[in-house]
Amino acid sequence: MSSIVTDTVLSILNHGADFSGFNTTIITLIPKVRTPSTLRDIRPISLCTTIYKIVSKIPANRLKHVLNPLIYPNQSAFLKGRLILMAQELSHSIKGRKIGKTNWMAVKLDMAKAFDRVEWPFLNKIMLKLGFPAKFTSLVMNCLTTVTFKFNINGQALDNVVPTWGIRQGDPMSPYFFLLCSEGLSMLLRQAELIENAVGIKIARTAPRISYLLFADDSILFCRMTPLSSLGPPEAGQFKLNVVGAVLAKEEKTGVGALVRSSVG
DSSP: OOOHHHHHHHHHHHOOOGGGGGEEEEEEEEEOOOOOOOOGGEEEEEEEEEHHHHHHHHHHHHHHHHHHHHTTTTBBBBSOOOHHHHHHHHHHHHTOOOOOSSSSSEEEEOOOGGGGGOHHHHHHHHHTTOOOOHHHHHHHHHHHTTTTEEEEEEEEEEEEESSOOOOOTSSHHHHHHHHHHHHHHHHHHHHHHHHHHHBBBSSTSSSOBBOOOEEEEEEEEEOOOTTTSSSSSSTTTTTTOSSSSSOOOSSOSEEEEEEEETTTT
């Protein structure tokens, strides 16, 4: 049996053999509460096949070793040696700020269903843009585009769903896919930092300017608090956030929160 598995995996990796038959994923619905009543009360768990996990683990290990120099330091998730202490230091500086001519603010954003909304063409283009070989990119894209889903309902695998976007949480490559997609957001935020003077804050004269921090699907944006503060190039219409006052969340989870501190406390 081991030789059959080895030959199958090698033929997929080296010769591009079709492995769509091994890429069927069973989705099991795990309740978050004792009596779930809505879809928000259920957590879907993806159960990939053993052959597929062996195939995907190999490019995942390759990505793990090459992404560190490619991903900007402001992203701190899924990569070894990166810390999130900077967010605590910046938040502490904003809360304790009582003097100065400018006001600061921090906006915390939560991307709802972040893994489910990843678009495959965008991931393909950003991998090629970052210099990944076409053969390697084709392999990882085949892992995404050949997937089919079945749902485990009462012990039976029902239906056959063919997705057109999104990444699976049970896939060994999914965390690195999400980092690559988030790097596109990171590039746009760095571009906004160069264009607009209000984007980013410095907690000391010799400290670098920090405009954002990303940790998986959570992000914190830092800027000066002015009536027309905007995050992102206005002409592009991307990530624009006009600030009039603090945002109060009325629902349990809106995905947006604000921390505002004026120069007089």
